[in-house]
Amino acid sequence: MRAKVVVGLIAAALVVGGGAFALTRFMAPAEDAAIEYVPSDAVGYMNVFVRPSNDQKRALDSLLQKFPGIDSTDEAIEKLTDLLDEGLAEGGMSYEEDLEPWLGDQVAAFLTPGGTPELPNFAFLVESKNDGAAGDFVEKLAEEDGVVLEDVTYEGETYQMEEDADEPIAVAILDGFLVGGTEDAIKDVIDTRAGDETLAGDADYVEATEPLEDDWIGLFYFDFAGFLSAYGETAGYGPQEQAALEAFGLDQEGSQAAILYASSNSITFESSGGFGLGGQFGELTELVAAEGILPDLPGGTWAAYGIPNFGALFDGLFDVFKEIPGFDREQIDAMFYGQTGLRLQEDVLSWMEDAGLFVQGTSIRDVGGGLVIESNDPAKTARLLERLEELVTQQGIETKPESAGDLEGFSVLLPGVPAPIYALGGDRLVVGYGDAALDAASGEGGTLRDSEAFAAAQEAVGEDFDISFYVDVDGAQAFGEAVAAFSGASMETYEQDAKPYVDVLTHVIAAAKMEGDTIVQKFVVGVE
Numbered sequence: 415m416r417a418k419v420v421v422g423l424i425a426a427a428l429v430v431g432g433g434a435f436a437l438t439r440f441m442a443p444a445e446d447a448a449i450e451y452v453p454s455d456a457v458g459y460m461n462v463f464v465r466p467s468n469d470q471k472r473a474l475d476s477l478l479q480k481f482p483g484i485d486s487t488d489e490a491i492e493k494l495t496d497l498l499d500e501g502l503a504e505g506g507m508s509y510e511e512d513l514e515p516w517l518g519d520q521v522a523a524f525l526t527p528g529g530t531p532e533l534p535n536f537a538f539l540v541e542s543k544n545d546g547a548a549g550d551f552v553e554k555l556a557e558e559d560g561v562v563l564e565d566v567t568y569e570g571e572t573y574q575m576e577e578d579a580d581e582p583i584a585v586a587i588l589d590g591f592l593v594g595g596t597e598d599a600i601k602d603v604i605d606t607r608a609g610d611e612t613l614a615g616d617a618d619y620v621e622a623t624e625p626l627e628d629d630w631i632g633l634f635y636f637d638f639a640g641f642l643s644a645y646g647e648t649a650g651y652g653p654q655e656q657a658a659l660e661a662f663g664l665d666q667e668g669s670q671a672a673i674l675y676a677s678s679n680s681i682t683f684e685s686s687g688g689f690g691l692g693g694q695f696g697e698l699t700e701l702v703a704a705e706g707i708l709p710d711l712p713g714g715t716w717a718a719y720g721i722p723n724f725g726a727l728f729d730g731l732f733d734v735f736k737e738i739p740g741f742d743r744e745q746i747d748a749m750f751y752g753q754t755g756l757r758l759q760e761d762v763l764s765w766m767e768d769a770g771l772f773v774q775g776t777s778i779r780d781v782g783g784g785l786v787i788e789s790n791d792p793a794k795t796a797r798l799l800e801r802l803e804e805l806v807t808q809q810g811i812e813t814k815p816e817s818a819g820d821l822e823g824f825s826v827l828l829p830g831v832p833a834p835i836y837a838l839g840g841d842r843l844v845v846g847y848g849d850a851a852l853d854a855a856s857g858e859g860g861t862l863r864d865s866e867a868f869a870a871a872q873e874a875v876g877e878d879f880d881i882s883f884y885v886d887v888d889g890a891q892a893f894g895e896a897v898a899a900f901s902g903a904s905m906e907t908y909e910q911d912a913k914p915y916v917d918v919l920t921h922v923i924a925a926a927k928m929e930g931d932t933i934v935q936k937f938v939v940g941v942e
Contacts, residue, residue, distance in 0.1 A: 446614075446633070448522035448539045451591060453602045454611040457640040458525035459619075462632040464541075465519040470631055473676040480941050482914040505558050512554065516547035518590065524613070527644035528598050533581050534645065537595025537603060548592045552585050566597075571604045573597075622671035622687035625929045630673035637669045679920075679941050680874050686934040701727050703926040703933050705880040707768035707788060709868065712853040713860035715783075716889025717773040720882050724787055725766030729759055756801055765791035766843075772862075774850045776892035778900050782833065784846015786854050795839040799823050802837060818844075818855035871921040875938050879925035887919040887940075918942055 448461055466474075478484050484493075498509040507513075518541025528535035542548040552574070556563050563574040566584070573586035575597065584600040586593045593603055606612055613619050618637055670687035701723040708720030721727065735741045750758045767788040775781035789795040803813050803824050813824040816836055823838035833848035836855070844855045853859045862868045867886045875881060898905055920940035927934050 446520070447541065448520055448591065449614045450612050451539055451588070451593070451603050451606055452522070452524045452613040453526055453606045454613050454616045455640070456524040456526050456613045456616075456635075457637040457644055459522070459613055459635040460524075460633070461520060461522040463520050463630075464517065466631050467629050469629055470676055473678050474631075476678040477676055477681070477941055480918050482918075505555065507551075507554060512551055516542050516544040516551065516592075518543045524599075525641075526599060526602055527640070529596055531645075533596060535596050535599050535602075537593055537599035539603075540592040542587065542590055542592050545587045545590065549587050552587075552592070568601055569604050569608060573600050573604075618669040619671070621932065622669045625686040625932055625934045626671060626673050626684055627675055630675040632674040633671065634673075635669070635671045639669070677874075681939045681941070683937040684935070686929070686932050701730070702882070703880065703928045703935075706882070707770040707786060708881055708884065709861065709863035709872075711770050711772040711786065711862045712774060712850060713862060713864055714774040714850075714853075715772040715862050715884075716776070716886040716893070717783075718770060718862060718884045719772075720768070720770045722768050722880075722882075724769035725763040728766075729763045754801060754805070756798065761794060762798060765789050765794045772850070772854070773893075774853075774889075775848070776889055777896045779832070780849070781893065782846065782848030782850025784836075784844060784851045784854060786846075787843045789839070789842050792840050795841075795843050796822075798843070799837055799839045818852045819857055821855045867921065871923045871938075871940065874921070874940055875923055875925045875936050879927045879934075879936060881923050881925045883922075883924035885922040887916065887921055891916055 446461055449459070452459055463470075465471075478490055484490050495509050498513070502508055502512065520541045521539065523536065523538040526535045540548070553563075555561075556576075562577050563585070564577050565572050566575055571586065571588065573584045573593075575582045575584050582597065583594060584597045586600055586603075588603065588607065593600060602610075613635075618640075619635060622635060623633075670685060672683065672685035674681070674683055676682070702721070704722040706720040706722030708718050711718050711720075732743050732746070735743070747758050750756065756762055767790055769785065769787040771783070771785055773781070773783035775783075806813055806824075806826060811826050811828070813826055814834075816823055816825045816834075816838060818836075818838055819840075821838035821840040821842070821844060823836065823844075825834040825836045827834045835847050836844065836851040838844045838851070838855045842855075844851055846854060862884070863872075865886075867888070868884065871884060871886075872881060895905070898908070918941050920942045922937075922939050924935070924937050926936070
């Protein structure tokens, strides 16, 4: 089928699916019927519920009411329908007459081995509540483009293809689904419906999706190892690329699943699986999925990023990368020693434990932040600071002795910079700017975990998840507005178009946990 017909079918599926939040029905179950049409060797699968579950529908309704400009779900439906009609009008169609009469609860797509680099083996599925109307939709698309479809029979089922096309796309209506894609993919669907194993029973798919929430709006699954086996050679993966993939374990374990779902006060993107968990890299992933220093960073922090087991992680990364042709760790160690007089692993990485970056302050005057790294060897930490001070003074910069709490070190005041930069060490290393660095060194002013905003964020993501990235939107917004005001930038566009939406956001967080051999991760945007 020609490009216009293909684009029309895919656009109808994906655009409508992208508007899932506005097309929900109160009693529609979130049951994945499409996956029963997907063969077990699929290396990629995507599904979006046009009509999600009752709980998801209520959550989406609640979220919509918190944003300005959308007073009700009915209004959102009307706005979405208007957008759809603009696109469909180019093909002489409308949502009300040509889509709504047959559109079912979900849209999906999958990728399987086979095909060509230009046209891999794929299919998309659109659930139909009226197969006759779905067939009329296909015929109208074909007629609009002057395409003549011919019937083809396979295993007792009939599908249609464009006559005399160089790379034909097949289309079929199969018991409640409009299916389109390459001919081989259509045959795969027919075979699967006839009794072949489905993706739902595939061990890699089950392992990747089992830890995830079971009520969602959209799902994505990708078998990286399977994709490499099927398409790696044609995608141009040579010896160097293959070595990198083996070093990261992606040639052995690469199945990943992700879902999107809502609650009354948040949107969550959750993922799980063995992506990158093979070989040495898998051990490093487990190091990261642990509680680190982030909750113990200074109170008042509005942005923070934590890296548990910092030294072991970077030392392990070097070991992984050394398996890649062209990467020379010994050369890197020699360069570091030549410039600093310190041995990278023994003098630096060996004592570094959990690390965290943080920012606090909501104006140009009081902004501050820095890096905090816990130390298991204060003597080595002190040696690093001594060498750092020597390198600074060699550049003609004056230093001043400093102490805060149990930490000692130095500070520098650079021309034109209002506050000093501190470097302090002991049972932890603190390098930071302004009073925030002193707070991190002395422990005064409380910690991030003591704040109500962080406690709410932890509750939103779940107590069994360890937060690695945190932004308090109120603090970030206040600082951004202060910077804009200081610079004299116009705020009119921001005030009118962005601020009303930013005002309802509370936090942005990323978190992870290990569940057996599987890493589960969440990215959450909070709404009030």
